[in-house]
Amino acid sequence: MRMKIDDENCTGHGRCAKYAPNVFRLDDDGYNVDRGSEIEVPAGEEKTALLGMKSCPERAITIVEE
Amino acid sequence: MNEDAPSAEVFEAPSHDEMIARFGRDLVNDFDLDDPAFNDKFDETLNYMVRKCPVVHSRVGRGYYLINTQDDVRRAAQDWRTFSSAKGYMPNRPEGLPYLMPEESDPPIHTKWRHVLNPHLSPRTVAGYEQPVRDDVNALIDKFIDRAECEFISEFGALLPGWAFFKNILGLPIDDLAMLVNGVEEGTFAPDPEVRGKYFGEVFAYLETHLAWRKTQPSRGDLIDTILAGVTYEGGTESPWAHKVSILVDLTFGGIATTTFVMASAIHHLAMHPDQRQLLLDDPSLIENAIEEYARFFPPVVALGRTCTRDVEVSGTTIPEGEFVMLTYAAASRDPRHMDEPEKIDVRREGIPHSTFGVGPHRCIGSNLARVELTATLEEWLKRIPEFSVKPGTEPTYVTGFLRSMRSLELVW
Known part of the structure; x- marks a missing residue:
């Protein structure tokens, strides 16, 4: 599963990394380090990744359709 | 980029x-945030509006609209070019009140300030305040635990956020907190x-003096020094003194006047619902999730405003420039x-x-610190006072406008 983190709409709520720390990482200011690009969700982390995605108040994280 | 098509819902x-x-x-044609009926029927009004009234209008003062669905609120909050913050966030703003940076500005000014301010309140920075805040939670509980009762707002809820913010971040004396809390409350809720x-x-005036x-003092490398250093605006001008003062005011409003309500509402809910309290006692790892649910359901910031820079349609209503x-x-x-079941609280x-912490x-900016305060409060409170209830014959009192605040909460154990 691949996910995309929107660059402009990530405003540093930090919910993604709270619920899926093995999928999403934050920079020193609290923004998703991968904003503006796509990531591969590690195998076995799909459920937490979806929870992190759903918890984003900005809907800044989306699933990339293969 | 907006992947959502405009709502086709009727x-x-x-x-x-x-x-x-x-x-x-x-409600649709004659809403009033300051109507005592909104305070008294807060949940019922919100639940009704989000289902049936995507846009409502108020005739109070210069008039204002409210937009109520999650999709519309998110789109508007993210679309700062159409929904500008540069004319302020309060409806019928008092004349002569200076605009508060960075909240009452748009990019690029807003971006410049947030870039230098954010690191002082990032998840990594505030993690370092977790233990001091926990110590303060216990120091406050120490003062009343043997009495087997307390008035939660004045003895805990109105104090902890200010202590956390003043001691760890602003370096302001906590003896001055009561005056500032009162100033922010009256500045928000006074009828006139x-x-x-x-x-x-x-x-x-107080914060400008500070x-x-x-x-005149040596640099401490803290948030105040970052404000004093200022930023360079587009075109090369340096941020003026008035903007620096307003930033300190804005941060203080946010830091002392809001978290109290989530905290008090969570404690009130746990006092009234032993089943939910038992879930947290049995599994304290649920507390962080519970805090999101309490923040969702008990928002201290009911609504914040924007000014339309063009005619814009929201769920079928055209709002003029x-x-x-x-x-x-x-x-x-x-x-x-x-x-599912949004009117139900489930930790x-x-x-x-x-x-609750806004969108866009x-x-x-203080959401990470608020979460530290709320987590420390629920964890330590439940350890030390696992069984508690609302004092018989009393019930909490509230005041509501564009913010919501709890005025009193009597507890016994």
Whole structure:
């Protein structure tokens, strides 16, 4: 599963990394380090990744359709 | 980039007569945030509006709109070019009140300030305040635990956020907290806009004096020094003194006047619902999730405003250029289009997409610190006072406008 983190709409709520720390990482200011690009969700982390995605108040994280 | 198509949903038109019967007024055409009936029927009004009234209008003062669904609130909050913050966030703003940076500005000014301020309140930075805040939670509980009762607001809830913010971040003396808390409360809820302006003025004067004094002191490398250093605006001009003062005012408003409500509401809910309390006692790892649910359901910031820079259509209503629009975060966080049974509080609810800390570039800068305060409060409180209830014969009292605040909460154990 691949996910995309929107660059402009990530405003540093930090919910993604709270619920899926093995999928999403934050920079020193609290923004998703991968904003503006796509990531591969590690195998076995799909459920937490979806929870992190759903918890984003900005809907800044989306699933990339293969 | 906006992947959501404009809402094609047809809203069930609310009946004028039904609204008069239930709320005493026509919410759609004659809303008033400051109506005591909104305070008294807060949950009922929000639940009704988010389902049936995507856009409502108020005739109070210069007039304003409220937009209520989660999709509309999110789109508007993210679209700062159409929904500008540069004319302020308060409806019927008191005359002469300076605009508060960075909250009452748009990019690129807003971006410049947030870039230098954010690191002082990032998740990594505030993690370092967790133990001091926990110590303060226990110091406050120590003062009343043997009495087996307390008035939660004045003895805990109104103190902890200010202590956390003043001691760890601003370096302000906590003895001055009571004056500032009162100034912010009266500045927000006093019925007369002139009186609101007077109280805000006192808070401004106090904080400007502090900032001027810090300017004469050696640098500590803290948030205040970052404010004093300022930023360079587009075109090369340096940020003026008035902007620096307003930043300190804005941060203080946010840091002392909001978290109290979530904290007090969570404690009140746990006092009234032993089943939910037992879930947290049995599994304290649920507390962080519970805090998101409490923040969703008990929003201290009911709504914040924007000014339309062009005519814009929101869920079928055209809002003209220049009109003031409140984004009703409180309603958006209980939108049934995005969650099951939104009017029910469940500490086990997963993936809570709430807007209590705002949405878009103006997202609450203190959200990470608020979460530290709330987590420390619930964890330590439940360890030390696992069984508690509301004092018989009492019930909490509230006041509501564009913010919501609890005035008293009597507890016994």
